[in-house]
Amino acid sequence: MSLRFQAINNLSKDQATAKPVGAKITALFGDNVFTLKTARQFLSEEGYKSLVGSIKGGKKIDRAVAGQIASGIRAWAESKGVTHFTHWFQPLTGSAAEKHDSFFTIKSDGTPLEEFDGAALIQQEPDASSFPSGGLRATFEARGYTAWDPSSPAFIMEIGEGATLCIPTIFVSYTGESLDYKAPLLKALESLNKSAVEVAHYFDRNVSKITATLGWEQEYFVIDEGLANARPDLLLSGRTVFGAAPAKGQQLEDHYFGSIPERVYAFMRDFENESYKLGIPLRTRHNEVAPAQFECAPIFEEVNIAVDHNVLLMDVMTRVAKRHGLVVLLHEKPFAGINGSGKHNNWSLATDTGVNLLAPGKTPKNNLMFLTFFVNTIKAVHDYSDLLRAAIASAPNDHRLGANEAPPAIISVFAGEYLTRVLTEIENKVGDHFDEQEEAVLKLDLHRSIPELLLDNTDRNRTSPFAFTGNKFEFRAVGSSANCANAMITLNVIMAETLSLFKKEVDELIEKGEKKEVAILHTLRKYITESKAVLFEGDGYSEEWEKEAERRGLPNVKTTPLALDALVTEKAKHLFEHNGVYTHSELEARHEIELEKYIKKVQIEARIMGDLALNHILPSAIKYQNVLSDNIKGLKEAGLGEEDYASQLRILKELSGHIRAIDTKVHELIERRKIVNNMTNTRTKAIAYNSEVKEPFFDTIRYHVDKLEHLVDDQFWTLPKYRELLFLR
Secondary structure (H helix, E strand, O other): OOHHHHHHHHOOOOOOOOOOOOOOHHHHOOOOEOOHHHHHHHOOHHHHHHHHHHHHHOOOOOHHHHHHHHHHHHHHHHOOOOOEEEEEEOEOOOOOEOOEEEOEEEOOOOOEEEOOOHHHHHEEOOEOOOOOOOOOOOOOOOEEEEEEOOOOOOEEEEEOOEEEEEEEEEEEEOOOOEOEOHHHHHHHHHHHHHHHHHHHOOOOOOOOOEEEEEEEEEEEEEEEHHHHHOOHHHHHHOOOOOOOOOOOOOOOOOOOOOOOOHHHHHHHHHHHHHHHHOOOOEEEEEEOOOOOEEEEEEOOEEHHHHHHHHHHHHHHHHHHHHHOOEEEEOOOOOOOOOOOOEEEEEEEEEEOOOOEOOOOOOOHHHHHHHHHHHHHHHHHHHHOHHHHHHHOOOHHHHHHOOOOOOOOOOOOEEOOHHHHHHHHHHHOOOOOOOOHHHHHHHHHHHHHHHHHHHHHOOOOOOOOOEEEOOOOEEEOOOEOOOOHHHHHHHHHHHHHHHHHHHHHHHHHHHHOOOOHHHHHHHHHHHHHHHHHHHEOOOOOOOHHHHHHHHHHOOOOOOOHHHHHHHHHOHHHHHHHHHOOOOOHHHHHHHHHHHHHHHHHHHHHHHHHHHHHHHHHHHHHHHHHHHHHHHHHHHHHHOOOOHHHOHHHHHHHHHHHHHHHHHHHHHHHHHHHHHHHHOOOOHHHHHHHHHHHHHHHHHHHHHHHHHHHHHHOOHHHOOOOOHHHHHHOO
8 A cells, every 4th residue: 555545544543632731821921931030030130130231232241240141041941851952043054953962061070060151151163064154164164153142032942851941042153254044133133223213313312222023924734744754745845846736726715714623723732832932922823725724923023033933933833743643834835726835024113112113103293203214114125126035035935926825026015005195195295395384284194194094094915025014014925934034134234224325315404404304205205206116006916017017127036046146236245244234255155055055955856856757657657557558458359449448548648648758858857957967156057957957847747747647547646646635634
């Protein structure tokens, strides 16, 4: 019996259920996190104040005090049964990394004891030569440093019966270059804070800090583990490279917001409880549009914490699913013909005085502040749309973008009817000067109209990559498997740069004698005019929009290798260096790393296609071919005429045609891949993997395989079909 039918038979057996938890969420929340409340219990007054100063004020922690903090953290961890610790970091592989060390040590006199000192807390030196570096260091130069990020609290990860203390850290090379997502993210957030505070002072001098906030929405598929194990493509690439569409897919839209299947519900409750203990503030869970697709979303947090929590969540979900005999698919497009999965990044800006800068205020002055940050965001997206496209570029996301409710590759902004009208009114104001009466009327009109949009006037355009949704922007183009940090680094740094230039222009007008409010409105009008091409309210999938976007001068880069070119332009190098986020060499390294990722992912999929075609598909088809051939032969020998086996003969010919096409194309694919593999230039190789391997072969081979799936006797087909993967749980 094939793995496919074994898995189907095993579905009827008892499955794991969620562990009963009697406590409220509030009793679980943060139980495994070294929060400030916990720190107060385990740290000295000096250690506590130093930690608070670092978290809230960005002050460096003295190494002498770090020893006290380390002792307190160890005491807390040991009270929860922890024996090991790790510096938890996010290398450019796309997932978290960790190397566990025990508290156990032996002193020179042979005395064994438990120890965790300040040096071990602050810095570690992992043997990290195999992590991507993009040429920043040679493989034999393995030294890299992890350094503690106090702004993200330590936590305890429970795996089975064990527990490990995790210290969130940055990861840098021996010579100081960033080799992770966290270090540049922290730099981008600091640059944004500086620029945003300076602009906010036009409206409120009490603002001393501005924090970027993020609320991600994590989409994912859940399928039976046994069925997944029978699909080598799912195991190795995260997506099905073959698979005919089932008679029923998502066309009835009956899965969306439907009743959550009991087995999946048990899994959800289980991973939610694990997440709550880690301080991940999950709020929402529901069925998504595609069958077997689901979503969860948390309450908004500071960007750095939110990114850490999303990386943690993906790890937790993947591990917990195994307890329930399930597999979580985080790939952007695991199944053809139905919705892919994204990770919508809902982004906003909050002041330390309690104001959401992207929410309309209750006074004319606050609405002008809202307009300032709103228009600057649109300007930033317009001026750096190529970098935002590069930030979400990946081989998996290329499969998703542009179909089934995923936004297209053209980066545009959806502002909604009301705000588009407001922007048009400002732009079309006649004359070169706003007098005080006009200024007051304009602001009062905003005061009357903007709050209404919070109710029903910013419909969520599902084809828009970057949509305003009432009090935040939703960056919908981010892929489900991506680290949010990549998109957040770019978004926050382009916002920092745009605000910095805005302040410079406003100050120049003020120096020329303009009233502050009038100078702001003049600059906003200029920005609206310069960036209105990026505003689009219609259907992002239409051919008309592609033509219109081209007319407007908006880039439409559909493949990752070309989209990544934006990272190494002079514009990009100036932007990131000017804001202290990346040096030129760091940016070029990231370009190289992302190209290498693309090559490897497409290469793996090409190999999987060859393996499945030659070892699963063709043998199954040939077995059925033999059955048909024997049937026709027997009918002939029985004296029946050709009209009596015409149907069998037609099927046999069709079957043979697809077998021949698959065999030919697979061998052509293998030979072409060998040629491309010999290319030495990474960019050229990545482009070739797309244009010479993926585009000419993937869809063609899939077409013939999927046709065979409809022809071959079901009992001969070894791979679980879409109807089983999507509907059997």
